[in-house]
Amino acid sequence: MPQPVLGILTLYLNNAKQLEEQSVYRRMIIEGHRMGLDVFVFTPADVHTSKEQIHALVYDPNTGKWSRKWRAFPNMIYDRCRIQRSERFQQLLRFRSRYNHLTFLNRPLRNKWTVHQTFSQKPRFRQHLPETLLYNSSADLLKMLKQHQVIYLKPANGTGGRGILRIERLKGTRSVFDIQGRRLDRRIITPRKVSQSRLEGIVRQWCIGGRFLVQQGIPLRLSSGRFHDYRMLVQKNGNGVWELTGMAGRVGAARSVTSNLHGGGHAVRAEILLKQWLGSEEKTEKVMKTAEKLGLEAAAFLEDSFGALCELALDLAIDREGSIYVLEVNPKPAREVFARSGDSSTYRKALVRPLEYALWMYKNKTTPSSAKTTEE
Template sequence: MPEPVLGILTLYLNEAKQLEEKGVYQRMITQGKRIGLDVFVFTPMDVHSSKELIHALVYDPQTGKWSRKWRPFPQMIYDRCRIQRSARFQQLLRFRSKYNHMTFLNRPLRNKWTIHQTFSQKSRFRQHLPETLLYHSSADLLRILKSSPVIYIKPASGTGGRGILRIEKLKDSRGMFDIQGRRQDRRIITPRKVSLSRLNSIVRQWCIGGRFLVQQGIPLRLPGGRFHDYRMLIQKNGQGKWEMTGMAGRIGAARSVTSNLHGGGHAVRAETLLRDWLGSADKADKAMKASEKLGLEAAAFLEDSFGALCELALDLAIDHEGRIYVLEVNPKPAREVFARSGDSETYRKALLRPLEYALWVYKNKNTAPPVSSKTEE
């Protein structure tokens, strides 16, 4: 009996057809063979639409080499495509539309603003959301600055800590603000002090050409001056149930306003960082359990709202009192944070779970929850 086939759908990073997560896919293909799942990688560019064939990237664990082979369409698709400003992304949208009838393990989520609005519908989640507005004018900036001495400006769509400004109202200085951040290419902006009128001008310029959020800042600065947060990975398991795979702490690079690993941050075990941050192992354990409960409920709610999902990463802020805030939700999460924190078992599990879930979907002839009509922006 032939093995079930899973196609990992991704996008090339450039015209040279480089893949961002090739090493991850290599490990997943190897693990897939061990559990009886045939896995290959492809992009929309590799589809021969008239023949319904795919010029797939295939990895052979025995030789350690990649090759190209023409393959029929897989029974299931695991969508790893992140938003790009490119013709490749437009090609992806057409692919998703044309092959919408196929079994996708995961469907796209919407942008950060729509996810925030969706969470805001339920009191269960409202208490865990930083105050957030969609930026239209200086009035939005001033509204959140009145209630929060620190705010962030972030793109409504985007990942990796790009295009983020951190603004802090300085104490004992009349109407002056400290401003720092990261540009779209992740370069750190040197901190500087500006007046309110200058701040309004900078933010207006920053937000030209896109949609941006103004968000309340949560106090996350460690004693050494670096910022931190927590990455929690929620995945479907081999029984089709949501489960927390793991949680890790992220500490940002020096002078960085974000904790993203791509921006030079480093990872540590969540329980270690939480114990130091909250002051005791008991408080850390309580925060971990509350975070897990929140993450499982959030995943189920977002799946009900947007359609089939197989995994989500929640970026969490936890303040000194142990209050938990959802900063972002990432439906295409990297899992290197666990490898970098030294938690090799959680990293292995994070790679294996989508494969085990794919087998469950195949064996149950289950197309997962219904397809949403909403599209990614």
Template sequence: MGLPVLGILTLYLNDNGALEERPIYQRMTLAGKKIGLDVFVFTPSDVNYKQNRIHAHVYNTATKSWSRKWSSFPHMIYDRCRIQRSHRFEQLLHFRKQYGHLTFLNRVLRNKWTVYKTMRKDERFRANLPHTRMYESQKDLTDMIRKYPLVYLKPINGTGGRGILRIEKNQDGTYLIQGRDQSRRIISPVRVPLSALHSRLASWNLKGNRYLVQQGIQLKLSNGRVHDYRMLVQKNGSGAWEVTGCAGRIGAPRSITSNLHGGGEAVTMKALLERWIGKEDSIEKIMRTAEELGVQTSSFLEQSYGRLCELALDLAIDRKGHIWLLEVNPKPAREVFIQAGEKETYRRAIEKPLEYALWLYNQKKLRKEKAATREETNPDT
């Protein structure tokens, strides 16, 4: 009898067949082999729907090379597909509809607005959620900038800091607009009066592109660079949620976001809190509270949307030490930990989904065995 098989579901980045996280998949294949789990990678376009077979990407750990191999469907699927505007994403939607009955480690999480509204219903999280509104008309932005001196405009499905705008009220009554375009390029900052604000933003088509308006938290360090924290919460080999790690991120100069892809840098959470908060006893309390929030959030969202295996939480911590949940990412990268020098956390971040997959497989196998035993014991029931 062969080993249990985990199929990593991803999307090609382009029509030339490039895979985004191939180095990560290599490490996962090697780590899976050590615990008795076979791993292969595939995309929806690699599936033969008539034969229910997959033309999989397989990494050979001995020769350190990739090859293609026709395989039957895996026992479990680890969905790493991120949203992209392409026909490849349409293929993904078709695949999920066709094979939604299979065992997925992680179901689809909803968009930022739906997640926000869901979490707002639970009083445990309300104090940690920045006030957020869907942009449906100019009034939504006007109301928010009158209430808060700083707001962010975010695409409802955006990732990696693309298309985000920061609007801050100046002492002279004008508004400073900063941000990044859809290619993550930093746009030139501009100051405008309130009367010209909406016309200046017209080219962004905020309603058509489905934007959110979010209360901003002041997060500039003494050098003027913004910062936040990326927390990774994962299921372990016993099926329980736990925090794998949390690292600080410092944005590039002139950047309104801290994303590493946008030129940001990573440091340990403790080192960044020492710069920002200073007090040792306060730092320890903040870190404990953040971990509790991370586990509670992950457990709650799983109850709300179905099985999940990992989530990344983007956290902001203000000068008073209050923790704000800015965003939840269901397809987290792990590079923040290696860049922060936390090699052990990075290793665990790669291994945990595999350990959880094996646990899930064994649980399913155990249930089948128990059902078969009951049937043998009570053949007439």
């Protein structure tokens, strides 16, 4: 029986052909080698359509070196491509369309607004969603500010905490607001107080060139003044079944309104941070069990709605009462939150599970469902 082949599909970050997660792919290739799975890395730019071959990046665990080799198309494709504003992303869309018949472990999700609307259809998930509107005009902004003291403005297609604005109505006032946030390049903007009319102008300017959501703010400020949330990773295991891989806490950098690690935040084991936040081990255990059930049901529901998935990260806000809110979901999750929290066994599990699932698919000749929606 020939050795199964998995191709990791990714995008170059720039014209120098740099890869953001090359060290992760190296680990996955080494783990795949031990399991009897041949793994290589490629981008749409490496595909030679007339030859129907790929000029792939391969790593040799014996020599510890990367090289290029011409390879046939793999048995399965593990899509790690994130949204870019570049021609490279347009190449990706063309690749997905042309080779839609191939076996993908995972298909792309839609934007945050579509995912929010999809979740909203089910009462099971509705209770775990912060109130959210698609920003069309100042009326949407003012409506949310009347109902909530704190709101967030976030891009519908953003990642990594970019382009997020936090707006808080100052206590004792009706029309004075504190704003702070991060620009699209992740730079922190200086917090400042503004009037309502000035705020409306700032938000209009902020939203030029993209679609933004206005979302209810959940109280997440720690006693240190920093904001925190929780990253939960659910993945399909070696039997094709959804399972919780792990959960970690993220604490944002000073002056940051988000907790993203790329923005200077740090990771903490979830049970430690949650116990500090909720005040008891009993509450912590109960919330973590509820979060796990929610994550597994959410992954299955989104797969039914949009097409094949092999993993999903949920960013969760948990308030002082232990109520859980899904801030957003990420079908192309990073894993470093577990390494940074000191949980090396969960980090390894997060790397290995997609490989185990790929082997299960190959042995069972199972083809996941194709994408059910057009891409953003």
